[in-house]
Amino acid sequence: MDSPEWWAVVVLAAFPSLGAGGETPEAPPESWTQLWFFRFLVNAAGYASFMVPGYLLVQYFRRKNYLETGRGLCFPLVKACVFGNEPKASDEVPLAPRTEAAETTPMWQALKLLFCATGLQVSYLTWGVLQERVMTRSYGATATSPGERFTDSQFLVLMNRVLALIVAGLSCVLCKQPRHGAPMYRYSFASLSNVLSSWCQYEALKFVSFPTQVLAKASKVIPVMLMGKLVSRRSYEHWEYLTATLISIGVSMFLLSSGPEPRSSPATTLSGLILLAGYIAFDSFTSNWQDALFAYKMSSVQMMFGVNFFSCLFTVGSLLEQGALLEGTRFMGRHSEFAAHALLLSICSACGQLFIFYTIGQFGAAVFTIIMTLRQAFAILLSCLLYGHTVTVVGGLGVAVVFAALLLRVYARGRLKQRGKKAVPVESPVQKV
Numbered sequence: 091m092d093s094p095e096w097w098a099v100v101v102l103a104a105f106p107s108l109g110a111g112g113e114t115p116e117a118p119p120e121s122w123t124q125l126w127f128f129r130f131l132v133n134a135a136g137y138a139s140f141m142v143p144g145y146l147l148v149q150y151f152r153r154k155n156y157l158e159t160g161r162g163l164c165f166p167l168v169k170a171c172v173f174g175n176e177p178k179a180s181d182e183v184p185l186a187p188r189t190e191a192a193e194t195t196p197m198w199q200a201l202k203l204l205f206c207a208t209g210l211q212v213s214y215l216t217w218g219v220l221q222e223r224v225m226t227r228s229y230g231a232t233a234t235s236p237g238e239r240f241t242d243s244q245f246l247v248l249m250n251r252v253l254a255l256i257v258a259g260l261s262c263v264l265c266k267q268p269r270h271g272a273p274m275y276r277y278s279f280a281s282l283s284n285v286l287s288s289w290c291q292y293e294a295l296k297f298v299s300f301p302t303q304v305l306a307k308a309s310k311v312i313p314v315m316l317m318g319k320l321v322s323r324r325s326y327e328h329w330e331y332l333t334a335t336l337i338s339i340g341v342s343m344f345l346l347s348s349g350p351e352p353r354s355s356p357a358t359t360l361s362g363l364i365l366l367a368g369y370i371a372f373d374s375f376t377s378n379w380q381d382a383l384f385a386y387k388m389s390s391v392q393m394m395f396g397v398n399f400f401s402c403l404f405t406v407g408s409l410l411e412q413g414a415l416l417e418g419t420r421f422m423g424r425h426s427e428f429a430a431h432a433l434l435l436s437i438c439s440a441c442g443q444l445f446i447f448y449t450i451g452q453f454g455a456a457v458f459t460i461i462m463t464l465r466q467a468f469a470i471l472l473s474c475l476l477y478g479h480t481v482t483v484v485g486g487l488g489v490a491v492v493f494a495a496l497l498l499r500v501y502a503r504g505r506l507k508q509r510g511k512k513a514v515p516v517e518s519p520v521q522k523v
Contacts, residue, residue: 343488
């Protein structure tokens with residue numbers, strides 16, 4: 091591809107209205123300040139205004155050996171944020187392994203499994219339907235007015251994280267937790283990547299259909315493996331490369347067979363694919379960084395609290411710097427339906443995370459993965475029924491290939507575990523949305 095052609099693709103991705111060819115995109119920006127690429131840079135600059143000074147402070151305290159020389163009222167705070175309770179493992183109470191409850195009858199186990207599966211399906215299917223409703227439909231539409239759309243994805247991320255922070259904080263207070271040993275600042279890296287991945291996920295729905303987004307999430311096994319090699323130096327079995335290849339083929343079949351959404355252009359679709367790639371990359375980093383943090387012997391709820399604490403800090407600060415926090419609140423005031431949807435979206439996100447912890451604790455990661463794989467398939471079907479998305483025969487076969495590969499991964503991992511081999515760890519489930 092020549093340089094001018096390459097630059098044209100980049101320009102069309104960042105400025106989709108230029109390549110619409112006379113057609114109105116699904117969600118045309120009102121001005122250049124509303125372009126997704128510009129807003130991404132502004133958000134990143136806002137997060138950097140917290141990360142950079144924080145990083146410099148951490149380096150300052152470490153160089154000054156503050157742990158040995160520091161005194162005063164600020165010492166416990168600085169120690170917890172910068173140094174933690176090091177060394178990591180010697181004085182930590184290990185987390186209790188998964189144990190069977192006293193009621194071990196098959197009927198009781200079946201009821202608990204039904205409870206977990208129902209909770210996960212209801213939480214995340216409702217979350218998916220509301221996510222698409224909030225980001226792709228107008229509020230306040232009447233016979234004489236088209237209404238207005240909510241466009242600030244970062245405000246939705248903040249609402250989700252605030253409620254998750256409250257739920258995690260209450261869980262830490264009410265339930266006994268292991269002694270916390272990780273330096274608090276280390277949560278900020280996973281928090282930053284998690285906020286960016288969530289923003290990309292919400293923003294992508296302005297350009298691609300929800301089924302396309304779900305298939306992209308299913309294919310994140312591939313970048314997770316790449317990040318695992320780079321960040322955690324992991325090695326993988328041959329069957330994992332095979333299933334990753336099948337997932338790639340299935341996703342390609344779906345994307346190439348499905349035509350563009352009505353009133354969308356190739357440029358807007360390209361923007362959506364770039365945003366989905368950003369979501370997958372950031373989310374893959376989040377999973378691997380959280381896996382590394384679990385070396386401090388913390389609980390999943392403590393991880394949930396630490397990550398969401400910094401997520402709230404970053405998003406509130408960025409929204410205040412942009413003056414967008416007040417505008418998002420005003421939108422909620424103008425449209426009570428949106429306020430109800432945003433609140434329910436946050437409740438589903440927080441409850442879904444708690445169901446994740448409980449399901450893995452009771453039945454293990456394999457059962458949880460099967461439930462969530464089925465949830466993704468149901469989400470595609472529900473979205474097509476509610477919002478009229480069309481899937482061709484080849485696209486349907488591609489979806490089947492993807493989910494068959496995902497179930498094959500679960501089966502192969504279980505077989506390895508039964509044979510006593512070291513199975514590849516499941517990606518951290520703490521931040522899924």
